[in-house]
Amino acid sequence: MAPLKNVASCLALVDTLVHRAPHLPNIGVFSGFSGYGKSMAAQYCWNRTGALFVEVFDFWTRKKFCQALLAELGVAQPRGTIGDMMDEIIARLGDDPARPVIIDEADKLVDKGMIELVRDINKAAQVPVLLVGEELLPQKLEQHERVHNRVLEWVLAQPCDLADARALADFLYPRLGISDELLDLIREQTGGKARKIATTLNAAASFALTAGVGELTIANYRGRVFTGETPKRFSARRAA
Numbered sequence: 167m168a169p170l171k172n173v174a175s176c177l178a179l180v181d182t183l184v185h186r187a188p189h190l191p192n193i194g195v196f197s198g199f200s201g202y203g204k205s206m207a208a209q210y211c212w213n214r215t216g217a218l219f220v221e222v223f224d225f226w227t228r229k230k231f232c233q234a235l236l237a238e239l240g241v242a243q244p245r246g247t248i249g250d251m252m253d254e255i256i257a258r259l260g261d262d263p264a265r266p267v268i269i270d271e272a273d274k275l276v277d278k279g280m281i282e283l284v285r286d287i288n289k290a291a292q293v294p295v296l297l298v299g300e301e302l303l304p305q306k307l308e309q310h311e312r313v314h315n316r317v318l319e320w321v322l323a324q325p326c327d328l329a330d331a332r333a334l335a336d337f338l339y340p341r342l343g344i345s346d347e348l349l350d351l352i353r354e355q356t357g358g359k360a361r362k363i364a365t366t367l368n369a370a371a372s373f374a375l376t377a378g379v380g381e382l383t384i385a386n387y388r389g390r391v392f393t394g395e396t397p398k399r400f401s402a403r404r405a406a
Contacts, residue, residue: 168337170330170360172198172323176207176296179321180215180266183294191316192294193284197273197303198323201359207323208270208298217266217296218259222274231280235267235287252286259291266294273299276306285313325358334363339371343381351384355391365392 179194186192198204205221212219218238222231232251236244239258244251259267267287275281276299288295297303301322307314326334328346331353335344344367352370356362373389374382 168330168333170203170207170326170333172203172330172360173207173210175321175323176204176298177211177214179319180211180217180268180294180296182319183296184215184264184266186294186318191318192292193288193313193316193318194294194296195272195304195307195317195320196296196298196323197301197320199301199325199359201357201361202323202325203360204298204323205270206360208268208296211266211296212268215266217268219268219270221270222272224274226274226278226280228280228283231275231283252283255287256290259287259293263292264294266296268296268298270298272297273303273306276303276310281307281310281313285310285316288316326353326360326363327358328353330358330360331363334360335367338364339367342367342371342374344370345381345383348382348384348387352391355393357393359394362392362394366390 176196179196183192183194196204196208209219211217218235220234220238228248232248232255233244235255236251239255241254259265269275269284275284284295284297287293304320307317328350331349332346335342335349352366353363356366369390369392370382370387373387379386
């Protein structure tokens with residue numbers, strides 16, 4: 167995992183939830199625009215802390231959410247009513263109340279009116295819960311006061327800066343020579359989104375190999391930049 171600032175911020179948030187004082191709430195929210203690397207940061211925290219990790223899908227129901235959590239808890243074939251499964255989830259989580267639960271795409275739970283299940287689990291089992299979602303997740307949670315009141319800390323994922331872009335380049339393509347000026351321009355044109363920077367770095371590595379160029383600069387790079395707009399050739403012109 168490249169040592170990006172959002173990874174460090176997410177890990178620090180999980181650590182805060184795990185070690186908070188007993189009288190404090192222990193739900194955290196890590197939100198931001200698509201492409202900022204939130205899911206990768208959450209997965210790093212999952213591996214680093216031994217947390218439970220669940221990614222919510224758009225087609226999920228309450229039952230499917232409970233089944234997914236139980237599967238993460240080692241129940242091979244979850245059965246019973248939603249109430250039965252919730253009781254088992256709470257009992258199993260209560261055996262290790264310091265183990266975090268990370269829920270990615272949590273805004274889908276809010277959209278489907280399922281976020282109260284998370285509050286019930288958090289309240290009954292007293293486990294730290296990290297909700298990861300899109301930029302508007304904090305605003306969506308304002309409509310669910312009982313959940314909103316249990317949030318200890320809100321962290322907004324940030325766009326990559328030059329140091330993050332350099333960390334990505336060094337991690338993904340250590341043999342790729344690319345100037346800071348070009349890398350910063352790529353970061354600027356991709357909106358600082360880690361996913362688009364990584365995709366552009368892949369195109370840059372292919373361009374360098376095909377063109378036989380040892381060091382990519384603004385002057386010699388003619389490959390793609392994945393801005394999310396209609397595909398176009400690289401332009402060194404900065405916005406006025």
